[in-house]
Amino acid sequence: MLGTVARPGLLLVTALLLLCLAARPLRHCRHDDLGDGMAVVSIPRPRSVSLGRVLAFYTASTAITLALVAPRPGPVDLYQALVTRLALLADPRPLAVVPYALHVSVALRLVVVANIVSFGAVVRARPLRRAAIACHAVAFVAVAALLDALEAVAACVAHLPTETAALYGSFLVLVLAVALTLRLLTTTFVLPRPTATPDLRTHHRSESVLLAVGVVVSVVAVLALVDFCDTLVGRSHPVAFLVAFTGFPLVFDVLLLFLLATTRSIRPPAGEGEPPPLTTITPAFNEELTIERTLRSLDAAAGSYGGRVTVIVADDGSHDATALVAEAVMATFRHARGRLVRARHGGKAAALNKALGAADTEIVVRVDADVVVAEDAFDHLPDWFANPSVGMVGALALPDPRARSWYAKGRLFECLIGFAFGRLALERVDAINCIPGTFTAFRAAPARFAGGFVTGMNGEDSDLTMVLGRLGYQVVVDTRIRIYEDVPATLREFREQRVRWNRAGVQILARHSPVLAPGGSPRSWFFYLRAATVRITALLRPLVFVTGMELSLLNPATRAIFARVLVFYLVAGLPALAVLVVLAVRHGFARKLVWLPLWFPFTLARRVVALEGLLTLPTRPVLTARRSADRPAPAIPPTTITPTTITPTTITPTT
Numbered sequence: 001m002l003g004t005v006a007r008p009g010l011l012l013v014t015a016l017l018l019l020c021l022a023a024r025p026l027r028h029c030r031h032d033d034l035g036d037g038m039a040v041v042s043i044p045r046p047r048s049v050s051l052g053r054v055l056a057f058y059t060a061s062t063a064i065t066l067a068l069v070a071p072r073p074g075p076v077d078l079y080q081a082l083v084t085r086l087a088l089l090a091d092p093r094p095l096a097v098v099p100y101a102l103h104v105s106v107a108l109r110l111v112v113v114a115n116i117v118s119f120g121a122v123v124r125a126r127p128l129r130r131a132a133i134a135c136h137a138v139a140f141v142a143v144a145a146l147l148d149a150l151e152a153v154a155a156c157v158a159h160l161p162t163e164t165a166a167l168y169g170s171f172l173v174l175v176l177a178v179a180l181t182l183r184l185l186t187t188t189f190v191l192p193r194p195t196a197t198p199d200l201r202t203h204h205r206s207e208s209v210l211l212a213v214g215v216v217v218s219v220v221a222v223l224a225l226v227d228f229c230d231t232l233v234g235r236s237h238p239v240a241f242l243v244a245f246t247g248f249p250l251v252f253d254v255l256l257l258f259l260l261a262t263t264r265s266i267r268p269p270a271g272e273g274e275p276p277p278l279t280t281i282t283p284a285f286n287e288e289l290t291i292e293r294t295l296r297s298l299d300a301a302a303g304s305y306g307g308r309v310t311v312i313v314a315d316d317g318s319h320d321a322t323a324l325v326a327e328a329v330m331a332t333f334r335h336a337r338g339r340l341v342r343a344r345h346g347g348k349a350a351a352l353n354k355a356l357g358a359a360d361t362e363i364v365v366r367v368d369a370d371v372v373v374a375e376d377a378f379d380h381l382p383d384w385f386a387n388p389s390v391g392m393v394g395a396l397a398l399p400d401p402r403a404r405s406w407y408a409k410g411r412l413f414e415c416l417i418g419f420a421f422g423r424l425a426l427e428r429v430d431a432i433n434c435i436p437g438t439f440t441a442f443r444a445a446p447a448r449f450a451g452g453f454v455t456g457m458n459g460e461d462s463d464l465t466m467v468l469g470r471l472g473y474q475v476v477v478d479t480r481i482r483i484y485e486d487v488p489a490t491l492r493e494f495r496e497q498r499v500r501w502n503r504a505g506v507q508i509l510a511r512h513s514p515v516l517a518p519g520g521s522p523r524s525w526f527f528y529l530r531a532a533t534v535r536i537t538a539l540l541r542p543l544v545f546v547t548g549m550e551l552s553l554l555n556p557a558t559r560a561i562f563a564r565v566l567v568f569y570l571v572a573g574l575p576a577l578a579v580l581v582v583l584a585v586r587h588g589f590a591r592k593l594v595w596l597p598l599w600f601p602f603t604l605a606r607r608v609v610a611l612e613g614l615l616t617l618p619t620r621p622v623l624t625a626r627r628s629a630d631r632p633a634p635a636i637p638p639t640t641i642t643p644t645t646i647t648p649t650t651i652t653p654t655t
Contacts, residue, residue, distance in 0.1 A: 032620060037196030039353075039451025041511075044190055046458075046503060046616040047124065051495065054612045057122045064114035065107075076106045079145065086149035091156060100152035103162040105170050109144050112177045113137045115540055116184065125619040129188065132622050136184045143180070144173050168223070174537070181536045189617040191510035192457055194517035197450050201472040201521055207429040210262070211522045218254040225250075249537065252530060253575045256425040263428035266476055268383035268390075275307030275382050278363040278441075280336075281355035283348045285316040287369040288325050290486060295329040295338070297372040302336035305378040309336040313369075314355040317345030322369075348437075349453040349460040356452055359444055366440040366461075370486035372400070373439065377481050381441050384476060391473020392442040392465060394435035395481035396420060396587070407494050408487040409595040410602025416583040417576065423477045426526075432475045433508075433527035437461035439483040446471045457511075459504025466512045469523040479587070495609050502613030505535060538607040539614075 034042040068075045084101040091097050120133035148169055155165035280298055284291055295311065302309035311330065315323040323340060330338025343354045356364065363385055367373060377395065384393045396419045399408040426432045435442075440461060447453075450467045453460040465475055488494035509532060511517070514525040577596070584593050 032190040033193040035193065035456060036451075037193050039454050041192045041454055041456035041507075043192060043456060044618040047618065049124075049499075049612055049615040051612065053122050053615060054608060057118050057611060058608075060121055061111075061114045061118040064117060065111055068110040068114065075110060079106045079109060079141070080104055082145050083148045083152065086145060087152040090149060091153045093156075096156050097152055099162050100155050100165050101149070103166045104148050104152070105166050108170050108173060108177075109141065111540060112140055112144075112173075112181075116140065116181075119184075123188070123615060123619060125188070126621065128622040129619055133184060133188060136180060140177065140180050144176055147172055147176060171223075177540070178533050178536045181539075182532045185506060185614075186510065188619055189506070189614075190620050191617075192507055193511070194513055195463075195467065195470070195511050196517075197467050197470045199470045199517075199519040201470060201519065204430075207431075207522050208525070211259075211429050211431060211526055214255045214258045214262075215251070217258055218251045221254050222250050249534070250575065252534070253579075256422055257575065257579075259425040259428050265424070266427060268380075268387060270383060275305055275378075276363060276385070277308035277310070277361045278305075278365055278378065278381065279310045279312060279359040279361045279444075280365045280367050281352060281359060282311070282313050282367050282369050283316055283351035283355065284313055284318060284322050284326065284369040285345065285348070285351070286318045286320045286322060288318070288320045288322045290370040291322055291326050292329050293372050294367065294369050295326060295333075297375075297377075298367065299333045299336045300375050301373050301377045303334065304375045305335075307382075308361075309378065310359070310361070311336045311338045312341060312355045312358055313339070314341045314343060314351040316343055316348065316351040347455060349455040352460065353452040353455070356444065356447065362444055364442055364444045364447070366437055366442070367483075368438050368485070371438045372484045374482040374484075377439070377483060380478050380480055384441075384478065385443070389472075389474050390476060391446060391468040391471070392435055392440060392475045393481075394419070394423065394432075394441075394475070394477040395439040395483045396477070396479040397436060397438050398482060398484050399487040400484050403487045403489070405487065405489045406598055407489070407602070409592070409598050410605075411487050412589065412592055413580050413584075413596065413599045414602070416587065416589070417580055419477060420479050420583050420587060421579050424479070427476050429522050429526075430469070430474050431522040431526045432477065433465060433512075433523055433531070434459075434462035435465050435475060435477070438485045439481070440464070442468065443473065446473060454511075457504070457507045458500050459508045462504060462508045463511065466508065466523060466527070469521050470519055475523070494605065495612060498606060498609040499613040499616060502535070502610045503616055505531060506614060506617065509535075535610060538610050 032043055080102055083104055084098055087097045087101045088094065116137040117134060120130045123130070123133065125133075151165065151169045151172060155162075155168075160168075282291075282294065282298075287294075291313070295313070298309070298311050302311075311333070313323075313326045313330070315326065323342065326338075327340050330336075330340065339358065341354050341358055343351055352366065363381060365378070365381070373395075381393060384390050397415050399411045399415065423432050437460070442464065446468055447464060450464075450471065454463045457463075468475065488497055509528065512519075512524060512527065514528050517524075519525075580596065580599070581593060584590055
């Protein structure tokens, strides 16, 4: 009896030990960033990557997956044999355990292996680093086999149907794939060191508890949906991995719906008195074609606002007539005051800091130079900032209505579901991780306390959002505030934009890791969980569906039930489609629903470009000597602003 209990325990201990070894790098600070941990990041510049390298990745992954899945007997049988042997070590009852081990859906495991191997082949790195990447594939197979064996024994004890056990096992292995790929990214690329901004937030545990409960409820709801679809189409899943992978992102959709249904919306009280003065800051580099429309919209918004509005344009060393156009337009302002600040070309964040240093108001609004704000864009800000706990306010970003490209049509639905659904739900538990720089209203004092906008990396807007959360401020989105942003017109422009965004996502993931920069706010830990999952599964998604198509052609058993799997795929997509329809009608875009089919190729294009952004990051050598500069960053930056009163919601600076 003791041996029967000890053997599964030994497998479990072994699996946990391997997982701890895999997760160890996530708890260690990267020493490549020579910045201060506050507003300065000092890492090598990103490198350009051709689209051919991305296509080579997917071509190689598809070929490797086909080579692994197609031969019978082959890797599929070897993996199932390995899982069977491990399961029998824990529970030596062949008739009970073997059926579960043989129902393991191996395809997802092989897709992850192909993904890792292909990534090591196309990334720009030295041979030793490529070998280190390939080792992750071996580690994944070892840990996945142990987990599959334990899952087979547990399913046998619980008397689960073998098909259901295969689905649950695929969900579990997908979690492992995300964790191990996160380790791969952390050890492979040169990333910013964790933020040294002090965590001054009085943590409201209720927010984290509600969010954690929502995650559990969402997982259970998705698994119940899988079982429901099984009752419709029959319990047979040779492509269980495809069902599990399709259901994985559905968890987050259900979670957002859960938050909207169980919490109250946040709305400011109607303010009274004179509107407070505010300053807009606009960084501009070679924006002579767009800056005029932006400035004229700001002047019109100042007229509607009624209070004092100062418009500051920071010319980032433009080579065109941006400065001349800006000065000419601001000279004709009727309502706002205009000011041009010139600087050498140092990047968007440096220009923003130059403008922030010139601002003399407590409320500052960042507006990019290719954005048109609605006439009432400033009218709702005083009500929000009358609440001392609110540190940042975002708007409903929409594509420029003049744009006619299919990117603009896809971007409309992306904006609706991202701003009017996703961020509104996360606002309820203070978990918004990014207010885009197209329009960001924020308090100047805490921004200066943190050193301003971070330089040396992408994602300065998301970084400021996360930093204000650490300083105790809440972030909200007001969909009554509308702004219209420029959108890419060509594939090249789309790639350039999304490469920056995806590179920023990985850098922010490292800079605000809740493991390395502890913070109890959901804005920290949930962002880490969601961003890692979404970004990594986005890379796997095209491969998973291609593999499903391969199996449907090569495997007669799979071919027979592939149509059934599509039932779940359609059911899983219904919540997002329903949300898009409701949002389009609610915000006056019902006529645009005719373009909804473009949402699918648009999301596919986003995922392909996500890999391109990842490949632009510089890689780390495998063996590095510790530098003398690898000392911890200062906890408090040199600044003239010091917090004298810290409450759960605000910082009161000295004057």
